[in-house]
Amino acid sequence: MHRNQKGMSLVEIMVAIVVSTIVISAAYASYSIISKNYEFQKDLKYMSQTARAVVKMIARDVRMAGYTEFNKQQIKEAVKITDSSGTCCDRIDIVYDKSSSERIKISYYTQQYNNRYRLMKKTDKCTNSDCSSTSTLQSAQPIADYVEDFQFVGTNSGCPTDGTPKAGCGTYKWVSPKPWDYEPEKYPSLFHPQEENRRNADCNQQSGMVDGDINTYGGCRIQSGYYDAGIYGFQLDKPMMVSKIRMGSTGTWGSNYGHDPKYTSKSHIGLTTCGGISNGKKLVHPYGLHHPFSFQFSIEAVNDKPSCHRCRYAYPYSSGCIHGDFPMEQPTNNIAHVLTDRFVLRAYNNKVINYHNGDYRNITGSNTSEISEIEVYGESYDTPPPIIEVEIGLLLRSPNEHQTKSKSFSINMGNRSFASNDRYMRDSFSTSVIVRNLYYASH
C-alpha cells in the first residue's frame, strides 16, 4: 500500500469549492441572461415580423382596391373604413375584381380572444355589383395576435373622407336651413341686457316664419326703444361654412301695407331703409311670387358658450343689406370660414311694404315676420369624397412580460389615443398606400 498517500486538506477543499462555485454561478448567470435575451429578442422579432407581414398584406389589397374588370359595373365603395373611435379597433373593407367573374370583398378587423385582440382576415365573394350582399369565399382567420391597436386614416388629397369638416375640402352649395326654436333662457348672450325684458314671449316658435303662411308666425322681436329687431333662429342638418345668404318671400299678402285686415297684428317681412328702398322710393313691379324687398340684417353663428353677451368675436357676425328678387345674395363676410350649424338672423328696424303700391311703413306693435325663402350658401361636408390615400397603423404588444418594472406607454394612432402601464413591450408600425385605381382615375 502507499503509505505516503496524502489526502487534501480541508482548506484546499474549501478553496476548490469556492472557486468552482464562482465558475458555476457565472455559468448559470450567463445561461439565464442569454435565455432572457433570447426570449426578449424572440418577442421583439415577433412584433416586427408580424407587423411587416400584416402591413404588406393589407397594403397590397388596398393597392388593388377599386380594380374593375373591363365592362364590369363600377365599384361603389372600393375602400370602406369603419371607425372605432376610442376603442379597439378600426375595420377596413376592400372591394375589387379578382377576375371577370369574381368580385371580392376583403375585410380586416379585430376580434377579442381571451384578454387580447386578434387581427382577422375574411374574404367574401360579392353576389351583386355593389357588394351589398356576399357569400363566404374564405372564412375569418386570425392573421396576427396581441394586437393593441389597428387604425386606418382614409383621406382624399389630404381631405377627410368621413365627413369631418375641413376648410377647402367640401362642396359649395345652397342649403335651406330649418327653423331653430332656441330657448332664449339658454342663450342669454344673444340679447342685450336691456333687450331681455323687452322681448316678446314667442321666442321659441320659430317655425311659423318659414312656412309661407303669414297666419303662422314666430321669432323673437325686440323693441328696445332704439330699434326694432327680430331675432330668428335657424339650424342646418350638418355644420357648414356659411359664406352667403339669400332671402325672399313667397307669402300670401294681405291688403294695404302687407296687413290683411284679418291679421292686423301680423306683418310679413322686415323692411328697412337700407339699400334701394328709402323715403320716396318705391318698389318695382312685379311684386308677384318673389317679392322684391330690402332687408337689413346681421347673421351671427351661435355657439354654446354661455358667458358672452353677443360677443361678436366669439359669435362671428356679418351684416348687410339685400334687396332685389329672389335669389338675391349677400356675402356673410365674417361668418365664412367658421363652422356653424346654428345661426340667428337679426333683422333691424323692420318695416312692412305695401305690395300694391310699393309703399312702406314702420311696423309698430306687430311681432311677426315671414321669411319663407331663406337659403345659405357655403362649403358643405355631407357628401365626403372617396378614400384615395390610406394610412395603415398597427400597434402590437409582446406576448410575454419583459420589463422588470411597469412602464407607462402612450401613443396616438389614427384618431385613438392609447395608454398603458404594465411590463409588456409595445411597438407601432405604419405605412401609407394610394388606391392606385381611384387615384389615376381622378388625375
Next chain:
Amino acid sequence: MKNQSGVSLLEAMIAAAVIGIGFMAIYTLAITSTSILMNTIDREKGNMIANTVFEDLITDTPNLLSYHNMDFKTVGQGSASHIAKKSKWAQIASKRFGSPQTKDKRQIQVVKKSVAGKDIFIVTIDLATRGGRAKNQFKRVFNAP
C-alpha cells in the same frame, strides 16, 4: 503516483479568469445581437416610412423638386403642400423612432435627370436612427420612362 500534484490555487484562478473572459464575450454577443435586431426593426420601420413618403410624393409629382434637401426631423411652418407633408412625416417618424437624436438623419434628396428627352426624378431618403447606428437609404425613380 508519488509526484501526483493537484491544481494550484493560482492555476485555478487563472483558469477562472480565462473562462470569465469567455463569458464576457458571450454577454457581448447577446448585447450585440440585440442591437443588430434593433437595427433590423428600424430598417423595417424605415421601409414603411419611406413608403409613406414615396406614396405621398406620387400625389404631388409636379412639385417634386420642392422636396429636395428636405429634412423632416422637425415639423414645418406654413401651409404649402410640401410643408404640410413634411410636418406629417416628421410626426410619423417621431412616433416610430422617437424624437431625433444628434446623429440621426431624416432627409430627402430629389435629383432631376433627363433620360431620352424625358425628365425623371430620383428620390433618395436617408434615415439614420438610434443615434446614427442604424443607417438606411431608400430610393425610388419617379416618372420613369
